[in-house]
Amino acid sequence: MYSVNxxxxxxxxxxxxxxxxxxxxxxxxxxxxxxxxxxxxxxxSDLVDVSRIEALKGVKVSGKTVTIGAATTHFEVASDExxxxxxxxxxxxxxxxxxxxxxxxxxxxxxxxxxxxxxxxPAAMLALGATIVxxxxxIAADKFFKGLFETALKDGEIVxxxxxxxxxxAAYEKFRNPxxxxxxxxxxxxxxxxxxxxxxxxxxxxxxxxxxxxEAALAKKFDASALxxxxxxxxxxxxxxxxxxxxxxxxxTVMAKRAVAAANR
Amino acid sequence: xxxxxxxxxxxxxxxxxxxxxxxxxxxxxxxxxxxxxVGCDTSQCGACVVHVxxxxxxxxxxxxxxxxxxxxxxxxxxxxxxDLHPVQAAFKEHHGLQCGFCTPGMIMTAxxxxxxxxxxxxxxxxxxxxxGNICRCTGYHNIVKAIxxxxxxxxxxxxxxxxxxx
Numbered sequence: 466m467y468s469v470n471x472x473x474x475x476x477x478x479x480x481x482x483x484x485x486x487x488x489x490x491x492x493x494x495x496x497x498x499x500x501x502x503x504x505x506x507x508x509x510s511d512l513v514d515v516s517r518i519e520a521l522k523g524v525k526v527s528g529k530t531v532t533i534g535a536a537t538t539h540f541e542v543a544s545d546e547x548x549x550x551x552x553x554x555x556x557x558x559x560x561x562x563x564x565x566x567x568x569x570x571x572x573x574x575x576x577x578x579x580x581x582x583x584x585x586x587p588a589a590m591l592a593l594g595a596t597i598v599x600x601x602x603x604i605a606a607d608k609f610f611k612g613l614f615e616t617a618l619k620d621g622e623i624v625x626x627x628x629x630x631x632x633x634x635a636a637y638e639k640f641r642n643p644x645x646x647x648x649x650x651x652x653x654x655x656x657x658x659x660x661x662x663x664x665x666x667x668x669x670x671x672x673x674x675x676x677x678x679x680e681a682a683l684a685k686k687f688d689a690s691a692l693x694x695x696x697x698x699x700x701x702x703x704x705x706x707x708x709x710x711x712x713x714x715x716x717x718t719v720m721a722k723r724a725v726a727a728a729n730r
Numbered sequence: 731x732x733x734x735x736x737x738x739x740x741x742x743x744x745x746x747x748x749x750x751x752x753x754x755x756x757x758x759x760x761x762x763x764x765x766x767x768v769g770c771d772t773s774q775c776g777a778c779v780v781h782v783x784x785x786x787x788x789x790x791x792x793x794x795x796x797x798x799x800x801x802x803x804x805x806x807x808x809x810x811x812x813d814l815h816p817v818q819a820a821f822k823e824h825h826g827l828q829c830g831f832c833t834p835g836m837i838m839t840a841x842x843x844x845x846x847x848x849x850x851x852x853x854x855x856x857x858x859x860x861x862g863n864i865c866r867c868t869g870y871h872n873i874v875k876a877i878x879x880x881x882x883x884x885x886x887x888x889x890x891x892x893x894x895x896x
Contacts, residue, residue, distance in 0.1 A: 471732055471749035471795040492796075499791045500773050502750075512749075514796060540785070564862025565842065566776065569785040570792065644774075646861065 466502045470511045476518060477600050477623055483513040484621050491515055491623060493536050494570035496563065497579050516572065521625060526551045532628040535574025539563070542573060554635035554728070555593070558585050558653070561639055563646055574624040577609070580616050580673070582703070583647035583666060587673040589637060591664035592653035595629035612671045632657035634687070636727035638720040640667075642707055649708050650716040652676075654724040656687050663721055668713040670703045679721050688729065689722040734798040738763070739807030747794050754778045756794035757804060765805040765834050769864070776863030779835040779842075780804045786842035788862070805834035808841065816887070817841050817880040826876035828867035839863050840877045844884055851881040 470487075474480035483489065487510035492498050494516060501507040515521060521536035526547040533542060542548065542559035549556045562568055562576075562585055576586040577597065590597065590606040597604045600623045609617050618624070632655040639651040648667030655662050661683040663676045682695045697717045702710035732751075735744035738761060745760050757763045757780065766789060769777030773791040780789045781803040808815035814822065817840050827833045843859045844851065851859075856874050865873060 466750045466752075468748065469750050471793060473795075473798075495793070495796065496773070496791060499752075499793065503771065512793075516796070564776070565839065565859055566779055566786045566788045566862050567773065569782075569787050 467505060467508045469502070469509060471514065472511060473514045474518060477515075477520065477625060480513050480515050480518070480623055481600055481621060483511070484623070486511050489513055491575075491578070493572040493575040494538060495575075496567050496571035497575065497581065515574075515623070521574065524548050526631075529631045530628060531555075531631055532626055533573055534626050535624045536572050537574075539568035539571050539573070539576075540565070543568065551631040552593075552629075552635060554632075554637050554653070554655070555589050558589050558637040558639075561585060561637075561641070561646075573627060577627065578616060578618060578624050580610055580612075580614050581647070582613050582669065582672040583642075583645075583649075583651075585637070585639065585648060585651055585666060588648075588651050588653040588664040588666035590627060590629075591673055591675060592655040592662045593629040593632060593635070594655075594657075594659055594662060595627050597624060598626040598628060599624055607675075610673050615672070630657065634728040636724040638724040638727060640716050640720055650713055650720050652717060652720040652724045654683070654721060654728055656683070656728065660684055661687060663724075665697070665717050665721075668697075668702055668717055670701055670710075674701070676717060676721065679718070683725065687725065689726045692718055692722050692725065732795040732798070734794050736797055736799065737801040739803060749793065749795055751794045752790055753780070753782075753792045753794045753797045753802075754789035756797075757789060757802070763804050763806050767831055767834055769831065769835070774862075774864065775832070775835070776839060777832050777835040779838040779863065781838060781842060784845075786839050803838075805837060808837065815841070816884050817844070817877070820876040820880035820883065821873070824872050824876040824879055826868070826873040832863060832865045832867075836860075836863050836865065836873055840873075840880065843877065844881045847881070848885070848888070850885055851878060853878065 472483045489511035490509035492512045521534045524545040525532045539559040539562045595606045597609045635655040637653045640649045650668045651666040663679045682691045699714045702713040704710040767777035769775035778790040
């Protein structure tokens with residue numbers, strides 16, 4: 466790891482101020498950033514630690530509205546009793562990230578701001594039609610995720626929370642890479658008053674995306690059988706040593722069917 | 731440089747470290763606590779697992795400065811004098827190790843797992859919970875056996891204590 470200056474922010478305003486120094490980056494759990502710095506894939510001059518800011522922590526459920534602070538860990542999301550009732554699919558998703566030690570450190574804000582094309586949370590945010598709250602504005606998930614590791618966040622902007630309306634039915638099914646535990650294909654399905662939304666992670670060559678052909682089929686009938694013979698275009702799939710584009714496209718429908726079946730259970 | 735100050739195995743420690751110093755290096759090189767191992771150095775293998783504020787974390791993926799102000803327990807902090815911790819005793823009893831390199835991380839992960847599952851553990855849960863710890867010798871079989879035995883023994887001991895208190 467190259468030399469770095471560490472700062473611990475006491476508040477979001479403090480973090481915003483500290484973020485102006487040199488080529489600073491925010492760190493929360495650091496489960497992606499610290500390993501990236503060790504391999505010198507990332508070399509920020511300064512690290513601004515937001516993980517201890519109380520205002521960024523915790524899960525709130527008020528009626529149907531769920532709000533999760535950006536510095537809430539995967540473990541906290543997975544084990545929150547209120548969330549398990551309001552949106553069990555999201556708690557389940559969090560329990561599938563990495564391993565127990567990683568879940569104790571990694572945070573939802575860090576995951577969505579990093580927007581790894583194989584990360585789990587972006588699929589949930591997109592399918593749930595979540596709003597990403599920053600220190601400057603609110604951004605709809607549909608406009609937030611821009612591509613591989615790209616988001617709508619501007620310089621100096623800090624994700625403070627995510628918020629969404631708990632769907633009537635939802636589920637996440639993930640085909641995991643057995644070594645990295647990242648999604649080879651992960652499909653989050655949500656059915657609520659705004660209709661059916663299906664978001665796919667791990668598969669798209671431009672990151673997380675909504676599978677419109679699957680959404681159209683499920684809008685007619687929210688049942689796994691509605692997806693028989695429905696395909697996503699192979700041309701927009703990622704292809705690498707883990708899975709070909711054809712295989713990923715096939716898996717999208719398979720995982721979507723499983724997710725719908727789970728959501729209907 | 732960062733001035734870090736934390737509680738390690740019940741002892742208040744502090745030191746000036748480069749900001750990029752990883753927690754595992756602080757433990758091993760500044761405090762001489764070499765029981766915590768660096769295996770893969772890429773947060774996959776879990777040989778470096780310690781408890782920070784009561785939760786298992788990979789100390790190779792956390793800066794010492796991030797841990798400043800926290801309470802850390804390492805493998806050296808588990809035994810009570812000459813008496814092994816029940817998880818350590820179970821690993822010995824069930825031969826849950828061969829070369830021993832992964833063992834400190836396995837035991838720290840196991841104690842965290844048992845604490846989070848006071849209702850008890852089954853084999854499937856133990857194997858799933860061990861996904862962040864890699865052992866290249868044992869095939870995991872005796873490790874799983876040891877954790878199940880320790881969980882049962884600790885559950886019994888807790889019940890006994892509760893009875894006494896009542």
